[in-house]
Amino acid sequence: MALGGGREIGANSFYYSVDGQGILIDAGLHPEKTGWAAFPAIAALQGSPVDHFLVTHAHTDHLGAVPFVRQSYPNVPIYATSETIELSKIMLQNSASLLPKQHSQEVLDALPNYAMTALPETIERMRPLDLGTSETVAGGNVRISYYPSGHILGAAGIYIEADGQKIFHTGDTSLHAQRLVTGAQLPEGPIDVLVTESTNGVVDAYLTHSREKELERLIETINETLKNEGSVLIPVFALGKLQEMLTMIGDAVKAGKLPSVPIYTGGMGRRINEVYDKFLTSRSRTNDVDKTSDIEQAELPRREFLFGGKFFREPSIVLAASGMMQEGTASYFLAQRWLRHSHFTICFVGYTDPRTPGYIVSHAQQGTRIRFGSMKRDVPVRSRIERFRFSAHARREELLEIVRRLKPRHVVLTHGDEKAMSAFGELILENFPEMKVSAPEVGKWYGFNGSR
Ligand SMILES: [Zn+2]
Secondary structure: OOEEOOOOOOEEEEEEEEOOOEEEEEOOOOOOHHHHOOOOOOOHHOOOOEEHHHHHOHHHHHHHHHHHHHOOOOOOOOEEHEEEEEEEEHHHHHHHHHHHHOHHHHHHHHHHOOOOHHHHHHHHHHHEOOOEEEEEEOOOOOEEEEEEOOOOOOEEEEEEEOOOOOEEEEEOHHHHHHHOOOOOOOOOOOOEEEEEEEOOOOOHHHHHHOHHHHHHHHHHHHHHHHHOOOEEEEOOOOHHHHHHHHHHHHHHHHHOEEEOOEEEOOOOHHHHHHHHOOOOOOOOOOOOOOOHHHHOEEOOOOOOHHHHOOOOOOOOEEEOOOOOOOOOOOOHHHHHHHHHOOOOOEOOOOOOOOHHHHHHHHOOOOOOEEOOOOOOOOOEEEOEEEOOOOOOOHHHHHHHHHHHHHOOEEEEOOOOOOOHHHHHHHHHHHOOOOEEEEEEOOOOOOOOOOOO
């Protein structure tokens, strides 16, 4: 049963009833919704037991509702990789601090586990289950293994074997390696059920560009802006995209492809950098030498001093959260100033949800006026705006490759918008007409019985 993230990218959470055991994978917060709709639909379980709670990775849309789930299931052990546990300390604090901006007092009053004093209890409940290791739970009947899933540091795909059934839950995954994070590893096929993400299930022109070409284009754009005495704003997610972009820009400076100008990064992103540096030998990393702390960075000023930032006077590169310019974040505020300067550039480097300010800004035409978020007035678009794709998710061909390698009888599509899911579902059926494909509705049971 999908409790969230069924036919959208949101409060991802999936419940499996396997051999009499209840297994919950992930509990995320929806980044856009407010009120209880932003949380997984735990009530749909109607008291079904949760014996094991597994977290795939530390992004908020997979982790943010873990304290919420613990309110209904306080004693359940929570398994995650050591990297994810370390990242959770930062990410859960961030979720807790953002809740008051998104929710009414009535909702907040019903969330005692998000009090800063209560958060450590959730962290203490987390048990390491590391990449490349397995654990037999529930009296020897259910075996759970964590596979590196690419995507971000410590991210796992989860393989469940029980009662002759084999289920693989991809989590967020990418087969291609990124700069710091390696590509996914998969168990041996054939399996019975594949539950896969489908973020990039629809053909996207940007994704046909190679990463190398995109990087070249980005470096060229930054160089052109700096030459005109302008600064470059790159909205990034503090977890994952920041470390990847920072390292690639650091490479380019070292290779003499970019001049050495100040590179600004923000507080939470820097704490996450430290975790990336702490886990140099993690199985999810491409190498054990690249430290983000080796790249010289200037500290992004706090909100109230942002507009006094030196980057408005001297050419700089600013890596600011969030990637989708969500209201209240540094990139949201900076964009309002950036847009007014014709010699400045905003470079988008990832997916932007159509409901976010990032989407409006990334699709704005120079010479027009736009308004986003809760802005009271239009702002003129004078700056240059460019879009790049450095996806941390599997491309469409990679998703099909996962299906080809695992040879499941059933494919369950999750974590994609309806367009992506139906396009990818059709692609699977064209290639493997014998497979069954479903896209689960939140709160409905789907049964997969019988053997191969
Ligand atoms: Zn993710």
